[in-house]
Amino acid sequence: MNIGETGIPSGTLLQRDLLQSHRQDVRLYVLTYSSEGLRVKGYLAVPDSKGPCPALIFCRGGIRKVGMPRKRRVMTMAERGYVVFAPFYRGNEGGEGRDEFGGEDRLDVIHAITMIKSLPEVKPGLVPLIGFSRGSIMALSAAKACQGVGPVVVWGGVSDLFDTYEERVDLRRMLKRVVGHPRKQIDAYQSRSPVYWVDALKVPIMIVHGTSDALVPVRHAWKLAEGLKRSGKDFAMELHEGFGHRFPREQDDKALDAVFEWLSQKLQQMEISY
Template identity: 50%
Template sequence: MTVQAKFKRVPDFHIRATLFEVTYEAQGLIVKGYLCIPQGTGPFPVLIYCRGGIKSVGMTRLAWVSKFVDQGCAVFAPFYRGNRGGQGREDFAGEDRFDVIDALPWIKDHPLLEADRIHLFGFSRGSLMALFTAMADPTICSVVVWGGVSDLALTYEERVDLRRMLKRVLGGTPLRKPEEYRIRSPIYDVQRLKCPVLIIHGTEDIQVGVEHSYILAEALRETNKCYTLRIYENQGHFFQPDVYKKAIDDMFTWMQKQEGRKHG
C-alpha cells in the first residue's frame, strides 16, 4: 500500500476473520481503530462502523463487529482521537469527524478492501460521524444511522445528564454557541449527500429520542434525497436480541441493493 497505516494483529477474535488494531493519521494526529477482515482472498466490501458515546462510554462493540463481519464484509471501526493511545481529544463531530474521513485513503488503498463498495454505519452519536463522512466523499455507497443523533441542540434539551459534557466540549449551551451545535447537526447540511440513507430507530429509545430520526427523514425528503425510514415499535436504544438480528439482516440486504446507486 502507498497510503501509510500500521496494522497489529489482535489474536483470538473470530474463527472466520482476522482482527487488526490500525494506527493511522487524521489531521496530523495519531488515531487508532479496529479493522476486521473475513477469511478468504477478497477483496471485500467495507462497512465503516462509527461508534456512539464519547471517550470510554460507548466504545466500539466487538460483538457488533463480529455480527457485521459474519455478513461477509470487512469492518473498520475507529476509536476516535484521544482514545486507546490516540492523540488529541474528541469534540463530538467537530474536527474529530476527520478521524473517519481521513481513514478513507488507506481503506481504498488496501488490497483486500473494495474501494468502490464502502458503506457507513453510525450508531447513536456515531450517526453524526457517518453522515458527515458520506457528505465528504461522494463515492460512499450508502449510510445507515441507527438510534442516531441528527440535531445536537435537541440532544442538549432531551439529555440533561449530557449537558455538562456538551457545554464543556462545545463551549456553551445552544443559546450561547448556536453555530457550534449547528455545524455538528447533519440535518442542516443533507443537501451534500450523494448516497441513499437508511434510518433505524426504536420508539422507546430514551437515550436518543425517535424524534431525531423523524426530523432527519424530513430534511432528506425536503432535499429530494433517497432514504428509507424503519421505526421499530417497543424497542429502545439497544434492540431485543431477536429484533436486533432481523434488523441487521434487513440492513445488509438494503445495503447490498444500494451499491452502484448515487442520488444527487
C-alpha cells in the same frame, strides 16, 4: 492529499496488530493510522474469504470510554461479507488528540475511508458507512464532505444536537465543555446537526430507530426523515416498535440483516453510475 505536522499523509496505515478472537471466520486487528498529524486507532474486522471484500466504516457513538465499539459488533458485521473498520476517534484508547464529539474529529472518519481503501483485503469501490447514535453525525459529515462514500445507515442516530442538549440533562456538562453552549456556540451545534444540512447529502440514507429509545428519542429519526423527504433525497426508514437504544440480540440480528440487504442493493445501484 492532506499532510499533517508529522509529514505523513492523512489516511496512512501506521500499524496493524492482530488480536485474539474466538471466531474462526473473522480476523480482528487494532489499526493505527494518521489523521491530520495525529495517530488514531480503531478495530478492523476481516472476513476469511478467497478474495477482496467491500469495505465498510462503522462510526461508534458516545465519547471516550462510553460507547466504544464492541468487538462482537464489528465482527458480526464482517461476517456479512465486509471488511469493517471502526475508528475509536482521536484521543481514545491511546490515540492522540481530543475527542470533539463531531468537531475536527470528523476528519478521522474521512481519513479512515482513505486508509481502508488502501488495504489489500479491500475490493475497490464505494465505502458505505453505518453511524450509531453520535456516530450518525460522524458518518453523515463524511458523506457530505468527501467522494467515494456509499450509502449511509443512521442507527439510533442524533440528528439535532440542540434537541440532545435539552433532552439529555446528564450530557449538558460534557456538551458545554466539548461543544459549547447552544445559545452561544450556535454554529458548533448546527455543524453537528444533520437536519441543518440535508440538502448537501448526495447518498442514499437508511434510518433505523427504536420507538422507545430513551437516549436518542425517536423524534430525531422523524426530523431527519422529514428533512430528507423535503429535499427529495433517496432514503428509507425502519422504526422498531418498543425497542430502545440497543436492540435485543435476536431482533438486532434481524435488523442487521435488513440493513445489509439494503446496503448491498444501494451499493450496487450507486456503483453502476459511479
